[in-house]
Amino acid sequence: MATKKKNSEEKYSKELLLGFYRTMVRIRTFEEHAAECFTKGMLAGNIHLSIGQEAAEAGAFATIQPQDYFTSTHRGHGHVIARGGDPKLAMAELFGKRTGYCKGKGGSMHIADMAKMNHLGANGIVGAGQPISAGSALASKIMGDNSVTVGCFGDSSTNEGTFHEALNMAATWMLPLVWFIENNCYGVSTEIHRVTNTPDLASRAAAYDVPFAVVDGTDPVAVYEAMTKAMDHARSGKGPYVVEAKVYRYQGHYCGDPAVYRPAEYMEKALANDGIEKLGKKLIAMGVKEEELEEIKKAAQEEMDEAVKFADESPYPDPSEVTDDMYTADNERCVAR
C-alpha cells in the first residue's frame, strides 16, 4: 500500500504542537512581564530576554527527560519556563528576593534549580556551561545513570576555547552530552559572521568527529526532531551531538539596549518569521479554534501577573544572610578573615 509521506504538522499530534505553543507563549509573556518590571525600576541589575527564541527552547526542552540535566546562560529565563520551572520563583530571583530560586544571591543571569529541574545553573561567564555540562555528562558516564546533559548556549560562546576543549574530551570519552546552540547572530553588538569564519557554528563539531544538525529555530517541530535524534544518540552511548537553532533576538543584548548596531532588515526578517505567529496559524489550519489560542495567552498573562505579584510582595533577604552559603563546612571561620 502506498503511503504519502506526512509533513511534520501531520506527523505530530495537535497536543504536542499545542504544548509547544503554550510554552512559547508562556516564555514570551514571562519576558514581557520581566521587561515591564525592569523598565519600571522594580529590578536591580540587568536582564537579557529570550523573546524571539521561544520556539527553539520549547522544541528542545520537550525532548529532555526528567532524569536529564542542563546548563544555561545569561539569557536563560526561557530555559527555566520550558523545563517546567516555577515562574514565581524565577521572577522572585530577578527581583533579588529571598523566595527566588537562589535566595536572591544569583539574579537573572544565574538561576539554578539542582533539586527539581536538574538545572545546573545559568552562568554569567560566556562559555562556562560548556565544560560544566560536559563534566555532568562525565559524572553520568562514571555513575552509569542513563541521563543526558544538555548544554544550552549562544552563538558567540562557540568562539571560546572551552567549546573546543570540552567537545574534544566529550567526543573522545563518548560522553552523554548534547549541546544546543541558539544562534541569534549577535554577541552583544557584534554580528557573529564579522568575527567567525564558518557560515554555521555547529559544523565546527565535525572537527571532533561529532555529528551535528542546523535547524530553523523559529520552528519548534524542526528543533524537536533534531533534538530527539541528538538525545537518542547521546543516550545510546554514541557520544555527544551538537544542534544549532537559528533564532532571532528581538531585543538588544540587554533589556533597554536599543540595538542601534543592527540593520533594520534583521528585525523585519525576525517578525516575518515569528515562531508564535507561525505556529498559531498552523494550529488554526489543523482545526484549533482561535479562542483556544487566546485562552492560552490569557492564562499566561494571569500566570505571569501572579508571578510578578509574588515577587513584588516577597521579602528581600535578611542582611544577616550576606555571608551564608559561602562554604558548606566552617563558614564562620572561612569568611571571618
Added chain:
Amino acid sequence: MSKKITVSKAIREGLLEEMRRDDKMFIMGEDMAVMGNVFAVTTGFLDEFGPNRVIDTPISEEGFLGMAVGAAMRGMHPCVELMYDDFVTVCADPLFNQAAKLKYMSGGQCSIPLVLRMPMGSGRRNAGQHSQSLEGMVCHFPGLKVVAPCSAADAKGLIKSAMRDPDPVVVFEHKLLYAKKEEIPEDEDYLVPIGKANVKREGKDLTIITWSREVNFSMEAAEKLAAEGIDVEVLDLRTLVPIDWDAIKASVSKTHNVIIVSEEVKRGSYAGEISAQIAEELFDELDAPVERVCGLNIVSPFSPVLEDQNFPHPDDIVKAVKRVLNK
C-alpha cells in the same frame, strides 16, 4: 607506629586510601593515568581503579577543570592536578568564577567537593612560567579553601582531609619537597584537620609565620639563631584559608615580634595580608613592625645564581629576625 617515606609517596598513600574508601572520587589531569604522574603520585592507580576513575586529559586545563566542576555539582569528588600552579592562569574561570562561586550564587543549592592539587614553588630552575608561588592570588577568592603542607605527614593528612571536605580545596605542594623522606604515622585514618596551624618549634623572642618549604628553611634559621641565644617560635600555618587566627594570636601575644616568610612575590602576597591583619588586630602586642620575608617583585629567573636570590634562604630569615629584634 611510623614509617619513613617521601612526601610524594605520602601524597600517593593519601590519595590511594581515599580512592579505596570513596567510590565517588576520581582523578583527572595531565599524565595521571598511564604514566602515573610526573612525580609518581598516582603510580598503579590506573590498574587498580580503571580508566573511568583515573583519567589522562588532553592539555586543556580550562576544559578539564571546568568538567571537574560540573562533575562535582553532580556529587562526584574529583581530584584534579595542574602540573604546575603557574597553569592556573589558563584555567582561572573554572576555579575562580565557578568552583569558588557556584555554591553562593545558587543560594547554597550545591557543594563543589573538588580538590585541586597544584605543584608550586621556586628552586627547580624552571624559570618564570614554572616556578611561581601563587597563594596570594588563590587565597583572594572567597569560596576556596587553601592548604600548603611542608611535611610528608601533613601532606598525607591534609590531602585526605581535603578529599573529605565538602568545599573546593586547593592544595599547594612544593615541588622541592616531593623527594624529601620523612616519618609518617602508619594509621590509615591519619587526618590533619583543615584550618589548624602547627607550632613547629616553640620560642619566646619572635614568631616566624610561614608555610610550605619555607617552614624547613625557617627551622634551619631557628637553629642558627638558637646558637646565638635567640629563641624563635616557628608557626607552620599548614592551612591558609581558613587561617588559624587563634594560633597566630596566641603566638604573637607571647613573643611580641613577627616575621612572615613565604616564597611569593612580595607585592600583593598572602604574607602581606597576614601582616595587615596582625597590624589591625594585634598592634598593641607588637614590639616592632611586622616584616615580610618574600621573593622579589620580579619574574622567577632561570639561572641558578639568579633564582637563588628570589626566594628566602635560612640566612635571609636569620637576618630578618635580627633586624626586627634590633640585634
